[in-house]
Amino acid sequence: MAIRTWGVPAALGEARVLHPGPLRWLRALGWMVALLFAITIPAGLAITGLDSLLPEGGPSYVISNSVGALLCLLLYGLLVWGGEARRPDELGWRALPVDLVAGLLIGLLMFAAVMGLMSVFGLYDIAWKGPASAWEAAGASIQSGVMEEVLIRGVVLRLLWRAFGPWAAFAISAVLFGAGHLGNPNASVFAALCIAVEAGIMLGAFYALTGRLWVSIGVHAAWNFTQGYLFGAAVSGTDFGPAVAVSTARPGFADYLTGGPFGPEASLPALIVGTLVGVGVLVMAWKAGRFDRRPAATDAASG
Template sequence: MQTLTVSPTATPAVRNTWRRFSLLRILLGALTVTLPVVLTMFLAQHFIPQPLRASWPSLLAALLCVAGYRLYMRWAEQRPMHAFSRAYAGPEVGAGALVGGGLFLTVMGILTAAGAYQITGNSGVTAMLAPLSGMVLVALFEEILFRGVLFRNLERALGSWAALPVSALLFGLAHLPNAHAGPVAIAATIVAGLTFSAAYMVTRRLWLAVGMHFAWNTMSDAIFSVPTSGHPARGFLQGHLSGPDWLSGGAYGVEASVVTLVVFAMASVALLVVAYRRGQFVTNAALLEREQS
């Protein structure tokens, strides 16, 4: 068990310069991964007839998002894209899907036991297929942007302990424009951001967090058909959320439930403990010295 420590030779001037450079890299990274997604979805919506844009625009946008991240890593970071190492893709996406799906089933199990969720029917297995491409895009785009670009550069500038809450707060605030987003919803999203950052720290790759994110959204949207971050859903099961909003999440979905907040908080602690035991907590000065050596 170890934590990389701050070197006394790292002066405030060096650290301040590194912070400014990190901010520039965050802005550049955000641009290179966001622009392909925005342009692809805009062009598809305005120039492709509705019957011809069922799933492929989201999948194309996801591929271009990854390509933009690869370009950013090669040009701005000048380093290999270890975050998407192919050797670990299958096992880590699978593990992430199990963890993310398990977290969602835990929340739904508690809500069902409390009488806050009731299944009323189903729409058939094919109803699960329509949302999947969108879930792939959301999981890849948000993990690349918030963990692959934002968290990683904040960690270089501030160290792990400071980067974790700052990046999680920004992840939560990014969901403020969503419909029906209230205090509990934003708080739970902040904690979810902490969980996904911890998942990244465990392996220093994005696959685990992508798998968790994809599984959570897919279970919510494509299987249980409950609102996902304020967006309406219609998947396999048809159900009904009831009771006080602080318990059921209301129109925002279960992500605005205190049950979700607590479950994600527990997952965050577990993942952070694993990351700490693996020696994955670092400081800005230690990273700076490592890259200059």
């Protein structure tokens, strides 16, 4: 019973552009593409514009990325309200404090577990350096946590779910999420597969369980911040700036064990931790009845 009361079923959209009827799946896909452009371009321009106006370094990283994240949330809410004739309950503000804190703690503990496994099995050396500026890592974590979750889980996963049902939506959105990292420095097909499974499925599972985006946002942001700032490791092949530690893979181990230059996310320990959590949360969502709804394609055929 406790599982059922944590969150609500995901609102997939039932009206206006997503009203039941012929070709609902196609309308859902078109709406998905429209939302991606309508949110990404203004939010990206806002961040770029502020970065060019504000002095480089320090709080500027957090200010520009926070403005971009807030604009992303605002645009998503307004577009859902206008295009789907509903309140965007996936951004329910009353649930924000508890969900976000829960997500942040889960993300921190998950990545700490990854590095704990790395250390226990002698795959990584972790050297603590002491206090360091957190502005750059915080800004990057806010941007990736908020914007990627709104776009990938709130737009892509939700509307694929509306079009084809949950399982196809989870598979396709996870593959797209992993493939989106192929352009990162030192990326590989194995790294993309790791991201797809350990993060794409897991972050989507929290959205399915709660019907809201805040836990996924918190997990994503805390995972990246813990990885880049607390442990000083590469985050999906990128540098998150100053850190309180430096974590380096020990030579002599295969990249699939350590993640190589892409960072720990492309490692077997991260794949194990992320997959176990993702499958566990999916089972909770299943037991809570979050996947009981008929697929949209069936609705469209009957309409």
